[in-house]
Amino acid sequence: MPTISRDEVAHLARLARLAVTEQELDKFAGQLDIILQSVAQVTEVAADDVPPTSHAVPLTNVFRDDVVRPGLTQQQALSGAPAAEDGRFRVPRILGEEQ
Amino acid sequence: MSELTRLTAAELAAKIQAKEVSAVEVAQAHLDRIADVDPAVHAFLHVSAESALAQARAVDEDVAAGNQPASPLAGVPLALKDVVTMQGAPTTCGSKMLEGWHPPYDATITTKMLEAGIVILGKTNMDEFAMGSSTENSAYGPTRNPWDLDRIPGGSGGGSSAALAAFEAPLAIGTDTGGSIRQPGAVTGTVGVKPTYGGVSRYGLVAFSSSLDQAGPCARTVMDAALLHEVIGGHDPLDATSIDEPVPAVVQAVREGSIGDLRGLKIGVVKEFSGDGYEPGVMVSFNEAVERLRSLGAEIVEVSCPHFKYALSAYYLIAPSECSSNLARFDAMRYGIRVGDNGERSAEEVMSLTRDAGFGPEVKRRIMIGTYALSSGYYDAYYGSAQKVRTLIKRDFEAAYEKADVLVSPTTPTTAFPLGERTDNPMAMYLADLCTIPASLAGHPAMSVPSRLSGVDGLPVGLQIMAPALQETRMYRVAAAYEVARNEADGGPLINRVPELEVAR
Numbered sequence: 001m002p003t004i005s006r007d008e009v010a011h012l013a014r015l016a017r018l019a020v021t022e023q024e025l026d027k028f029a030g031q032l033d034i035i036l037q038s039v040a041q042v043t044e045v046a047a048d049d050v051p052p053t054s055h056a057v058p059l060t061n062v063f064r065d066d067v068v069r070p071g072l073t074q075q076q077a078l079s080g081a082p083a084a085e086d087g088r089f090r091v092p093r094i095l096g097e098e099q
Numbered sequence: 100m101s102e103l104t105r106l107t108a109a110e111l112a113a114k115i116q117a118k119e120v121s122a123v124e125v126a127q128a129h130l131d132r133i134a135d136v137d138p139a140v141h142a143f144l145h146v147s148a149e150s151a152l153a154q155a156r157a158v159d160e161d162v163a164a165g166n167q168p169a170s171p172l173a174g175v176p177l178a179l180k181d182v183v184t185m186q187g188a189p190t191t192c193g194s195k196m197l198e199g200w201h202p203p204y205d206a207t208i209t210t211k212m213l214e215a216g217i218v219i220l221g222k223t224n225m226d227e228f229a230m231g232s233s234t235e236n237s238a239y240g241p242t243r244n245p246w247d248l249d250r251i252p253g254g255s256g257g258g259s260s261a262a263l264a265a266f267e268a269p270l271a272i273g274t275d276t277g278g279s280i281r282q283p284g285a286v287t288g289t290v291g292v293k294p295t296y297g298g299v300s301r302y303g304l305v306a307f308s309s310s311l312d313q314a315g316p317c318a319r320t321v322m323d324a325a326l327l328h329e330v331i332g333g334h335d336p337l338d339a340t341s342i343d344e345p346v347p348a349v350v351q352a353v354r355e356g357s358i359g360d361l362r363g364l365k366i367g368v369v370k371e372f373s374g375d376g377y378e379p380g381v382m383v384s385f386n387e388a389v390e391r392l393r394s395l396g397a398e399i400v401e402v403s404c405p406h407f408k409y410a411l412s413a414y415y416l417i418a419p420s421e422c423s424s425n426l427a428r429f430d431a432m433r434y435g436i437r438v439g440d441n442g443e444r445s446a447e448e449v450m451s452l453t454r455d456a457g458f459g460p461e462v463k464r465r466i467m468i469g470t471y472a473l474s475s476g477y478y479d480a481y482y483g484s485a486q487k488v489r490t491l492i493k494r495d496f497e498a499a500y501e502k503a504d505v506l507v508s509p510t511t512p513t514t515a516f517p518l519g520e521r522t523d524n525p526m527a528m529y530l531a532d533l534c535t536i537p538a539s540l541a542g543h544p545a546m547s548v549p550s551r552l553s554g555v556d557g558l559p560v561g562l563q564i565m566a567p568a569l570q571e572t573r574m575y576r577v578a579a580a581y582e583v584a585r586n587e588a589d590g591g592p593l594i595n596r597v598p599e600l601e602v603a604r
Binding site (some may be wrong): 008013015016028035039040042043059061064071076077078081094095 | 342432437484
């Protein structure tokens with residue numbers, strides 16, 4: 001039995017905002033199944049008494065003095081935008097018909 | 100080919116300071132070499148000839164004025180992986196998503212290198228967003244291995260490794276998340292170093308897997324890598340994970356190592372890095388390297404790291420999970436391409452269409468695996484378990500370093516494989532990272548140095564040397580001692596055996 005079905009892959013693609021084609025779905029469903037079955041090995045040794053490690057080196061929060069430092073200008077910030085208008089990012093409509 | 104392109108970075112810097120050659124001549128020789136061979140190798144995505152020559156002129160003016168050199172690498176050309184931002188050139192990460200994107204700021208390491216007088220020749224090809232082991236995942240076509248143009252140069256930093264092996268640059272920058280500096284180094288007969296996590300600033304690197312990503316030096320000799328390491332290393336307040344400690348004295352360690360005396364040092368051979376999947380040509384080269392280390396006076400001990408066999412699985416859950424989150428920023432709103440914005444579609448629809456058009460198959464696979472592993476109901480089994488394996492691997496390392504000062508293994512189980520061989524089989528591609536991933540998960544430093552060519556196919560093999568966190572000096576010392584002894588026994592550096600490339604003009 002596959003770990004993950006084609007429908008589940010389609011659902012994942014939606015969650016990840018990837019408008020994948022039917023062809024891509026056919027290909028990914030099989031590949032993701034093989035990968036997930038393989039990586040599931042981790043459950044063999046992940047006993048309850050083993051603490052998780054999220055970072056290689058122990059981290060503590062880093063603060064800096066609350067002083068103004070140079071940042072990007074408005075022009076720089078917008079320089080890579082696919083569309084800009086009146087000094088702002090221009091985006092497609094946010095709300096759908098039904099919202 | 101100009102003899103200048105055959106010299107090491109240290110030699111070039113010395114000649115420039117001695118006024119035997121100008122930095123501009125050095126830069127021009129490398130730009131000419133790129134024009135000659137890059138149509139075949141395709142190591143570069145962008146060549147910054149004008150700014151490189153301007154940087155070289157500034158170094159020459161310094162020399163003429165009798166000023167102290169900005170660094171021991173002043174005037175030396177370098178190839179910069181396209182995941183690192185530099186103003187005045189595009190940063191694409193090998194992705195259509197960022198095609199033509201000009202970053203409005205420099206990465207900290209870019210700033211440090213420019214201040215050190217290093218001349219940045221251009222941006223090198225890579226697997227898209229550093230996901231891959233062959234550069235075949237680049238949206239701009241693969242890079243080819245100068246040892247055999249039908250084979251892969253490793254990945255993700257295959258552009259950087261190929262640029263070194265093709266004598267297009269004596270120095271390069273790579274980034275290593277699971278092996279992307281070391282494995283390309285191994286398959287091209289060059290040196291690649293992944294510093295301790297946090298040892299080199301990540302500010303200005305496009306993030307893939309933030310708890311693993313680490314930039315590092317690539318070169319043709321251990322000394323050149325060490326010189327570059329000292330330029331780029333050190334604390335950066337702009338990177339919250341940057342280690343606030345002095346840069347390890349790796350150049351001094353190389354000088355000490357070059358004497359060729361490893362007496363008193365214990366070197367651990369990791370038992371688990373052998374067996375199925377390891378090519379005989381790789382194992383013969385590796386075993387010979389171990390014997391050479393023994394002959395230099397090191398004590399060789401066998402160590403067992405029983406959980407390393409789970410490292411690959413843990414990595415291919417942790418890295419995709421972090422990437423699914425990091426790559427959410429590519430939403431078609433603030434930078435990168437936008438597809439399907441016809442005035443009717445919603446932001447979400449445009450976002451989905453853009454991400455489908457902008458990302459290649461491997462990036463999509465990893466985003467979906469990460470999305471799956473982080474979703475409720477699966478989180479504990481997948482991501483949670485992978486984090487526990489990370490603990491077990493750290494414990495394995497701790498036990499191993501009680502018996503040995505450094506650990507060694509082959510860098511990757513095979514020599515460079517043919518282009519196309521693994522593109523339809525993601526799991527086979529992932530196996531290229533088998534030996535490099537444990538040190539990545541633990542955050543430890545590790546490097547690859549060329550060992551003897553494989554007797555089977557005549558291609559380069561890499562010796563991986565690993566050390567505990569912040570103990571870079573140990574690993575550089577061993578690498579330098581090995582390099583000297585290897586070159587002596589083999590009649591010169593391995594890189595001298597790379598075949599002459601056909602010149603395009």
